[in-house]
Amino acid sequence: MQASATADSIRANTFSPLKERTGQARVGTIGFGKIGGVQVLAPVVLALAVLLAPTAGMAQAAGGGGARPAPSAGGFAGAPMVQVPRIISPDAAPLGAATGQMAQDSGPSPAIRELMGPSGVREVAAAEVGELLRALDAALSAQDPADPALIPTQPVESGVLLELYTSQGCAACPPADALMEILAERRDVFPLALHVDYWDYLGWKDPFAMPEFTARQKNYARLRGDRTIYTPQMIIAGETEITGPSAESVDAVIRAAQAELGQVKMRLGRDDTGFRVEMSAEPPLQNGAIVQIVRYVPDSQVEILRGENAGKVMDYANVVTAWHAVAEWDGAKPMGMNVTLDGNSPAILIVQEAITGRKKPMPGAIKAAIRLQ
Template sequence: MARAGISASVTVCLGLALGSFWLPETVFAQDSAPSAPQSAPTAKPAETPLIKPDAPPGMRRNAADALVRSMAGQVSPSDDTPAHDPIVVELFTSQGCSSCPPADALFQTYADRDDVIALALHVDYWDYLGWKDPFGKAEFTARQKAYARAARERTVYTPQMIVGGTTALVGVQKDELKVAIAQQSAVRQPVHLKISGADGDYEVLLSADPPLSAPAVVQIVRYMPEARIAILRGENAGQTIDYRNIVTEWHAVAEWDGKTPTRIKVDLDGTDPGVVIVQAAQPGQGVPLPGKILAAGRLE
């Protein structure tokens, strides 16, 4: 395992009902218990949170310093802040889903674009079909289920793309994906994100103009750039498929009030690339749900 032509009519794999997405000390998405349709797999719903309040294994925490330092009056937006950060495209996929390879192929065409941060999250609810996806995690199933709750959907599907935290595309929708990215790129966000540093040691500066009306969560994502997998069993048995930007870790590192200019120190171990994502929270029934992605940048 490496470490470091699409049909207009697609049969979409129907997934399981819904799970959890975490803020530090706050759970996203356990606001209701929608029932899975009869055709959904009977695998146990994910119980593991996608993003955890503690520091992930791939990050070093300096015990002598707070992770987040409020820098009121000292941090200001840079004059060279771009008109728009890259648009985050999340692909929920599985090696056990027969409808996913065309979406994986489409996703590959966005993996190296500067204006897009393409992240593939492999879910685990198709593992029961005879092939356990080595990249699949319950945490990623939980994140997809949280998005479904935010959209008031009762089921999840693979393949599915979420653009900018808000636009959901089920199946292979090549033209719709282009439109969604273009639409979100045309809207300037109030959050200014500046990343400095290199070689695993970074500093992230956050500010908002105007200030946000609600807090946001700051997340660090690690991913494997590529892998080629020979699938031996299940619905895709006999295929060898190339995968790109495979998410390996997704963790919350801070809850930001969206008002105070803030400096965050990020230390990364290992060679997997990293991404910073600032995401809004939508009101849920007792707990918040994942909302619009307000800013994103690469740690490189």
């Protein structure tokens, strides 16, 4: 049976922690969907601001039993992704939604330029972008039934985020895919399977694969100074890489990552309108951070008809279907946000440091991860 999945949408309202509502940013449905009652056409925006497609080619090997390096053809030149927004204070009102000043004062942010240019939708003047943002904000404000202060929150513990880069076209991946089923039973970790597309040429097109996940894996490699990526490959807490992960090797790194959690304190609340998330850091983060929300399918079964795994019926756990950047945080001042999720797919919220790169921010340590439930 061939499995398929669709990305659910997200609406997020970001507020300053002050009692008065001093700023809010709304990043509505990412992809095709609606913001408030307004239809939005943004074909490229599923683009995980997952921290950004590299442009330089790379090629060196890093070891790893039971894993295969990605093919070198094409290097690291991938489809461009939505630019990670600049790091700002929560009081600055991301995207200029509350103040209406961003577009007029400084032109569109990199995220808006990436959205309106390479997507092929159209290029627009800065003032026009500002008008669009203000119109969307007004529409959302009219529908916002809850003051953020009215949703009570309580402390919630972070788990360790595990990212498995895998493919249905990779003969070495089934053992790691099976390990994910075991890890998915644990409550202290959040294992996520990101299917990459660079093995699709072998005869089987992975229905879960997305080029954005390949780009994210490549960016991790660039930050480490590696010139080759592999499947299966696991990134733990945004920092530690394991090629050909085993239960023993993963457990050891999880224990070390758990000892590092706690700098970012998370609070979570829920009512009929959605979720309230609050975050603070002590001491403040060294780098700014991007708040992201990941949607996934808990389990799927796929019969693979061609390629290296032809004839196998594979079970997959926690297959990622969408990865959205919903807010930016300076990591110094406390920040809160209201989140509304469309659809029934489970969701994980992560806070990930954005490391300054030569040309663009790069994915850093994941300082917090919580389940929205």
